[in-house]
Amino acid sequence: MSSKIVIITAIILLVVSFSVLFVIETKNHNYDYNKAWSVAYFENPRDDSLDFAIENHEGAKAEYGYKILINNDKLIDEKVEINAGATQKISPVIPSEKLKGNKILIDVSYKDTEYKIYKNIK
Amino acid sequence: MFLSFLKLILTIPFVLILPGIFFQLAIFGWKSALGGGKISFFEKAVLAVPMSLILVDLIVLLLNKLNVLIKGPVLIGAILIFCFACFAVFQIRFGQKKNEDKENKEAEGMFDFSAWQTIFVLLAIVLAIFIRTAYLSDTIVPSATDMGHHMYWAQTIINTGHLPDYGVPDFIIGEHIIFAVVNLISGVKLMTAMPALLLLLFNITGIFTIAILLGRVFESKKIAVISFFVAGALFAVNAPQGRYVSGGVVGNVIGDMLIPVALYFLYRALAEYDQIFAGLFFFSLAGLLYTHHLSAFVFIFSAAAILLLYLLLNIKNILKIIGDWLKIFLKPFPLAILFFSALFLFFIFTPSYFNSAAVSQATGEPTKITRVGLSLSQIEGTVGSAQFILGALGFLLALLALKTKELKYSVALGWFLILFAMAWKPGWLFVNIPSDRIGNYLFLPLALLSSFALVRYFEVFTSAASRFASAVLLFTLLFFVITNGLSDSADAFKAKNQFQQAMETFHSAQYLASTVDINKDIILKDHVNIYGDSWYKLFFMKDYKYPLSRGVLTRYVDPTKARETCTRDMISDPESDVGKACFVETGVNYVAVNTQIEGNSFEKYPDFSKVYGSDYISIFRKN
Numbered sequence: 142m143s144s145k146i147v148i149i150t151a152i153i154l155l156v157v158s159f160s161v162l163f164v165i166e167t168k169n170h171n172y173d174y175n176k177a178w179s180v181a182y183f184e185n186p187r188d189d190s191l192d193f194a195i196e197n198h199e200g201a202k203a204e205y206g207y208k209i210l211i212n213n214d215k216l217i218d219e220k221v222e223i224n225a226g227a228t229q230k231i232s233p234v235i236p237s238e239k240l241k242g243n244k245i246l247i248d249v250s251y252k253d254t255e256y257k258i259y260k261n262i263k
Numbered sequence: 264m265f266l267s268f269l270k271l272i273l274t275i276p277f278v279l280i281l282p283g284i285f286f287q288l289a290i291f292g293w294k295s296a297l298g299g300g301k302i303s304f305f306e307k308a309v310l311a312v313p314m315s316l317i318l319v320d321l322i323v324l325l326l327n328k329l330n331v332l333i334k335g336p337v338l339i340g341a342i343l344i345f346c347f348a349c350f351a352v353f354q355i356r357f358g359q360k361k362n363e364d365k366e367n368k369e370a371e372g373m374f375d376f377s378a379w380q381t382i383f384v385l386l387a388i389v390l391a392i393f394i395r396t397a398y399l400s401d402t403i404v405p406s407a408t409d410m411g412h413h414m415y416w417a418q419t420i421i422n423t424g425h426l427p428d429y430g431v432p433d434f435i436i437g438e439h440i441i442f443a444v445v446n447l448i449s450g451v452k453l454m455t456a457m458p459a460l461l462l463l464l465f466n467i468t469g470i471f472t473i474a475i476l477l478g479r480v481f482e483s484k485k486i487a488v489i490s491f492f493v494a495g496a497l498f499a500v501n502a503p504q505g506r507y508v509s510g511g512v513v514g515n516v517i518g519d520m521l522i523p524v525a526l527y528f529l530y531r532a533l534a535e536y537d538q539i540f541a542g543l544f545f546f547s548l549a550g551l552l553y554t555h556h557l558s559a560f561v562f563i564f565s566a567a568a569i570l571l572l573y574l575l576l577n578i579k580n581i582l583k584i585i586g587d588w589l590k591i592f593l594k595p596f597p598l599a600i601l602f603f604s605a606l607f608l609f610f611i612f613t614p615s616y617f618n619s620a621a622v623s624q625a626t627g628e629p630t631k632i633t634r635v636g637l638s639l640s641q642i643e644g645t646v647g648s649a650q651f652i653l654g655a656l657g658f659l660l661a662l663l664a665l666k667t668k669e670l671k672y673s674v675a676l677g678w679f680l681i682l683f684a685m686a687w688k689p690g691w692l693f694v695n696i697p698s699d700r701i702g703n704y705l706f707l708p709l710a711l712l713s714s715f716a717l718v719r720y721f722e723v724f725t726s727a728a729s730r731f732a733s734a735v736l737l738f739t740l741l742f743f744v745i746t747n748g749l750s751d752s753a754d755a756f757k758a759k760n761q762f763q764q765a766m767e768t769f770h771s772a773q774y775l776a777s778t779v780d781i782n783k784d785i786i787l788k789d790h791v792n793i794y795g796d797s798w799y800k801l802f803f804m805k806d807y808k809y810p811l812s813r814g815v816l817t818r819y820v821d822p823t824k825a826r827e828t829c830t831r832d833m834i835s836d837p838e839s840d841v842g843k844a845c846f847v848e849t850g851v852n853y854v855a856v857n858t859q860i861e862g863n864s865f866e867k868y869p870d871f872s873k874v875y876g877s878d879y880i881s882i883f884r885k886n
Contacts, residue, residue: 143376144305147384154388155467158396159460160268166403166456167264169762172770176763178878180770186778186853186874186884196770260872261886 172198173226179205181249181256184230189240189262192232195249197223203251209233210246267451271460274449278441279464282318282342283311285349290539292357301537305374309471312464313524316441316517317550318345323440324426324553324612332424335447373478380488391470391495395463395505402509405454406765408790410511411797414453417442418801421453432616432624437554438513454769454801462508462516469520470494473710476523480530480671480711483718490714497650498710503703515703518558521551522707525562526569526674534670536587538594545597549604556616557696560625561682561704564692568681573673576665627695630823636688637698645686645702650709654679657712660719675715679708764794764879769802771855771880775810776802785850786810789834792857793880799855811851834861838868852885 168174177199184192197203202224209217216235223229235245246259287307302310322341326333376384405411416434419427420443426436442458451457473494478487498504503515528544531537551559574581591597608617616622629635643651661675685694686702694701775786781803790796790812799810813834819826829845834856836842845851854871856862862881865871875882 143378143381144303144308144374146381147376147388148305148308150385151388151392151467151471154392155464156272158392158463159272159456161396162399162403162460162463163268163271163456164264165400166405166459167267169404169760170455170766172766176766178763178767180767180875180877182774182875182882184778186872186882187780187784254878256876256878257866258873258876260874261869263886 172196173200176200179203179249179251179254179256181207181247181258183258183260189260191235191240191245191247191260192230193247193258194228194230195221195223195256196228197225199225199251201225205229206250207231208246208248208250209235210248211235211239211243213246267449267455270449271445271451271457274445274451275461275464277339278319278342278444278448279315279461280311281315282322282345282349283314283316285346285353286314286318287311289349289352289356290543292353301531301535301539303372303374306475309468309475310524312468313472313520313547313550316465317521317546317553319444320437320440320550320553321607323444324436324607327426328611333420333426333443333447334424335450338444338448373482373484374475374487376484376488380484384488384491387491387495388470391491391499392467394496394499395466395508398499398505399459399463399509401760403456403459404760404762404765404795405456405458405798406761406768406795407509407511408797409513410458411795411799411801412807413438413511413513414442414458414798415800415804415807417446417458418453418804421446422804426612429615432556432618432621435514435553435555435614435616436612437517437550454798458511458513459508462511462513465516465520466504466508469516469523472520472523472527473707476527476530477711477714479527479534480674481715482671485718486714489717490710493650493653493713493717494706494710497647497653497713498706503706507703514555514558515700518551518555518561519704519707521547521554522558522562522565522704525551526566526678529566530670530674532591532597533588536591538591538596541591541594541597542600545600545604549600549607552608553612553614556614556621556625557700558704560696561685561701564681564685564694565678565708569670569673569677572677572680573670576667576673625696626693628693629689629695629698631697631821633697633699634689634695635698636690637686637702639687641699642683642686642702642705645699646705646709650706650713653713653716654705654709655712657709657714657716657719660716660723661712663723664719675708675711679705679712682708761794767877767879768793768795769798771875771877771882772799772802774875775853775855775882779853781805781809784852786853786855787813787830787833787849787851788855789813789857789861791815792860793855796855810853810855811849837865838870846885854883854885856881856883 179199180196182194184190184194195205195207202222204220204222206220208215217233221229221231240262242262244259244261246257249256287310291302319342322345323333326337326341331337416427416439420439441461442453445451445457445461446453470491474487474490477490478484503512503519507516525544525547528540528547532541532544551562574584577584637645658676658679661672665672682701682705685692686698686705689696689698689701779786788796788799788810796812800807803809811830813830816831819828819831829849832839832842833845833851834854837846854865856865858877858879858881865881865883866873870886871883872886873881874884
C-alpha cells in the first residue's frame with residue numbers, strides 16, 4: 142500500500158509542478174507580461190522605404206517622440222501615443238530627391254531611452 | 264492555456280506510461296501488475312516511463328522505416344496497436360493462470376515501506392520536486408542553447424513527418440523523437456514549457472530508477488528510502504539535475520534515467536539467474552544507444568568495470584562464473600531481444616554516431632586540454648563537496664564490508680572507481696571525451712555510495728557508547744551535508760529571470776522571419792551576447808546552420824584543426840579586410856547583435872543600415 146501512496150503522491154506533485162510551470166511559461170511567453178521595453182523597426186528592411194513601426198511593451202500607454210533626420214538635419218519632429226502592447230505604424234512623407242545618397246535616421250524616444258534606426262539610401 | 268495544458272497532461276501518460284505498462288503486462292502478467300511476480304507494483308510503475316520512452320522511440324523508428332508519415336493519428340494508432348498486441352501476448356501467456364499471490368507478496372515486500380519510511384520518502388519527493396520547480400520557474404521560458412538545437416530537429420520531424428538525416432554524430436534520434444511525438448499528439452508547441460516538463464519528468468523518474476536499483480542491489484528498503492533524499496534533494500539543481508533540465512541537455516537527462524534501469528536489469532539477471540531480466544537489459548541498452556552516445560559509452564564502461572571487478576575478486580571461480588553468466592544470456596528471451604535490437608540498430612535506423620570515425624574520436628589518447636582529466640578539486644566542485652565526502656565515506660564503508668562473493672559490492676565499488684578514473688585520468692582508459700561531461704555521471708555511483716553510507720553508518724556502531732559518539736559525528740556530518748548540499752542548489756538560482764531578454768530575442772527573430780527572403784538573405788547572429796539565440800533557427804526552419812552564428816570565442820581556437828573564423832570576424836571586426844572578405848565569401852547581409860555591446864560599434868560603420876532597434880537587440884543590414 143505504501144508504495145502506491147508514494148507513486149500516487151509523486152504523480153500528483155508532478156501534475157501540480159507541471160501546471161505551475163506551464164502557467165508561468167505561458168504568462169511570460171508574452172511581449173508585455175511583466176516587461177518594459179520598446180522597439181522601432183523598418184517595416185521593410187530590404188528596400189528604401191521609410192515606413193516604420195514602434196511597438197510599446199512598456200506596460201502602460203506611452204507617448205513616444207520621433208524625429209527624422211537627413212544627414213543630421215531634422216526634417217520631422219512628432220509625438221505619438223501608443224497603447225500598451227500596441228504597434229503604431231508610421232509612413233513619413235519625404236520627397237525622394239532628399240533621400241538619395243543620404244543617411245536617413247529615425248530617432249524614437251521614450252523617457253530617457255532612444256531607439257535609433259537608419260537607412261543609407263543609395 | 265487551460266486546454267493546451269489539459270491536452271499535454273493527457274498525452275504524457277498515453278505516450279510515456281501506457282506502452283510501458285502493457286509491455287510489462289505481456290512480460291510479467293496481470294497479477295504482477297498489482298504487485299508481484301518477479302517485480303513489484305512499485306518497480307513496474309517506475310519502469311513504465313523509461314520503457315515507454317524506449318518503446319515509443321522504436322515504434323517511430325519502425326514507422327519511419329516503413330515510410331509511414333509520422334503524424335498524430337498515425338502515432339496514436341501505432342501506440343494503441345502496440346498496446347493491443349501486448350495485451351494479446353498477455354492473454355496467451357497468462358490468461359489461464361489464476362494464483363500468483365504467494366509470489367506477489369514476496370516481491371511487494373521489497374518496496375513496501377513502513378509508515379515512517381513512507382513519510383520520509385514523501386518528504387524527500389516533495390523537496391526534490393519543489394526545489395526543481397522553484398529553479399525552473401526562473402528559466403521555464405524556452406531559451407537554453409542546447410534545447411534550441413534539439414528542438415530544431417524535433418520540429419524537423421514534425422514538419423516533414425520523417426526522421427532527419429543529421430549528417431553529424433553530435434545528435435542522436437532518441438533525443439528528439441519524444442518531443443515530436445508529444446507535439447504531434449497534443450498539439451502543444453515546442454516553444455512552450457513542454458520540452459522542459461518532459462525533461463523534468465525524466466529527471467524525477469531518474470530518482471525513482473536509482474531507488475529501485477539500490478533497493479535491489481542492497482536488498483535494503485532503508486537504502487532505497489535514503490536514496491530519495493540523496494538523489495532528490497542533495498543532487499537537485501547542479502548538473503546533471505535541474506540545471507540540465509532547464510539547459511535542455513536532453514541526452515544526459517534521459518541517459519541518467521536509463522543508466523540505472525539498464526544496470527538494474529543487468530544486476531537482477533546476474534543475481535537471480537533470470538533470462539527475462541537479461542532480455543530487458545538488452546532492451547534498455549538499446550534504448551540507451553538510441554538516446555545518448557555518451558551515456559551509452561559511460562554505461563558500457565561502468566558495466567564492464569563492475570563485472571571485471573567481480574571476476575577479479577573471485578578469480579578462483581572465474582570460469583564457473585563466466586559459464587553461469589553465459590547460461591543466463593544464451594537463452595531464448597535475451598537472444599531474441601538481442602536479435603531485434605541488432606536488427607533495429609543495423610537495418611531499421613542506425614544512430615548517427617555508429618561509425619568508425621566517431622568511435623575513434625571518442626577513444627584513444629586525450630587530444631584536448633578539456634579531455635585530459637579533472638583535478639581532484641575540480642571533481643569535488645563538479646559533484647559538490649558534501650556529496651563527494653559522503654560518497655567517499657560510503658566507498659570506505661563498502662570497502663570495509665566487502666564480501667567478494669556478493670555482486671553488490673562490485674557494483675558499489677566498481678561503478679565509482681571506473682567513473683572516477685574516466686574523469687580523473689582518462690588517458691589510462693584511452694577515453695577521449697570532455698572530462699567535465701564524464702564527471703557529471705559521478706553523481707550516480709555517489710548517490711549509491713552516499714545512501715549506503717548513511718544507512719551502514721549506524722550498523723557499524725552497535726554498542727551504546729559508540730552509538731552516542733557516532734550519532735554526534737553523523738549529525739555533524741549531516742548538518743554539513745545538508746547545508747552545503749542544498750546551498751550548492753541555492754547558488755544555482757538566478758537573481759533575476761531573463762524572460763524579457765528571451766522575448767526580445769524571439770521578437771527580433773520573428774521580425775527577420777517575416778521580412779527577409781531566406782532563399783537570398785543570409786543572417787548572422789551573435790550567440791555570445793544574445794540570450795536564447797539558438798531558438799532563432801526555429802523561426803526559419805531552413806537549415807540547422809541557418810542563421811549563421813558567432814559562437815563562443817574559445818571555439819575558434821582549436822590546435823587540432825583549423826576552424827572557420829568568418830562568423831567571428833564579421834561581428835568582431837566587420838570593417839577589416841578579413842571581415843569584408845568574409846561578408847563577400849558568406850553572403851551575409853543581416854547581422855543581429857546585442858544593442859549594448861556590439862550594437863554601438865556597428866552604428867559607426869557606414870556600410871550598414873540599422874533596420875531594427877530595441878534596448879537589447881539591434882539588426883543591421885549590409886548596404
